Amino acid sequence: MQHVLIIHEVADYTAWKSIFDRAAGIRKAAGERSYQVLSYHDDPNKIVHFSAWTSIADARTFFESPQLVQIRAEAGVKAPDFIYLEQLETGTL
Numbered sequence: 001m002q003h004v005l006i007i008h009e010v011a012d013y014t015a016w017k018s019i020f021d022r023a024a025g026i027r028k029a030a031g032e033r034s035y036q037v038l039s040y041h042d043d044p045n046k047i048v049h050f051s052a053w054t055s056i057a058d059a060r061t062f063f064e065s066p067q068l069v070q071i072r073a074e075a076g077v078k079a080p081d082f083i084y085l086e087q088l089e090t091g092t093l
Contacts, residue, residue, distance in 0.1 A: 001033075001052050001053075001087045002052070002053045002054075002055055002056045002059065002084070002085065002086055002087065003050065003051065003052050003053065003084075003085040003086075003087060004049075004050075004051050004053060004056075004059045004063070004082060004083070004084055004085065005048065005049075005050050005082075005083040005085060006047075006048070006049040006050075006051075006063075006080050006081065006082055006083075007046075007047070007048050007080070007081045007083075008046075008047055008049075008077050008078060008079065008080035008081065009043075009045055009046050009047070009077075009078040009079070010045050010047055010075065010076050010077055010078065011045070011076030011078070012045065012076060013039065013044050013045050013047070015075065015076060016047065016075045016076055016077065017037075019071060019074060019075040020037070020049075020075065023071060026062075026067070027051075027062070030058060030059075030061070030062035031053050031054035031055060031058030031059065031062065032051050032052070032053055032059075032062075033051075033052045033053060033054065034051065034052045035049060035050065035051035035052070036048075036049075036050045036051070037049055038050070056084045056086070059084060060084065063082055
């Protein structure tokens with residue numbers, strides 16, 4: 001499984017989350033299979049979005065699309081950092 005880690009600041013978490021939730025269908029169609037949304041302990045508008053994808057190519061295509069650039073602007077996303085990851089191992093302790 002391939003993963004994407006996105007770290008970004010948002011202008012307002014509640015507004016961002018509403019737009020994020022409305023985009024669930026296009027994220028799924030693009031290849032996102034699961035996700036987690038986390039925030040920094042001391043800054044609720046600093047968001048970490050960790051997601052599993054069908055492929056890195058699918059994720060890059062989606063995150064670099066003009067449609068998503070527009071959605072990010074509407075959602076108040078500031079300077080996202082994208083980290084594309086290949087899973088090497090998983091486990092439970």
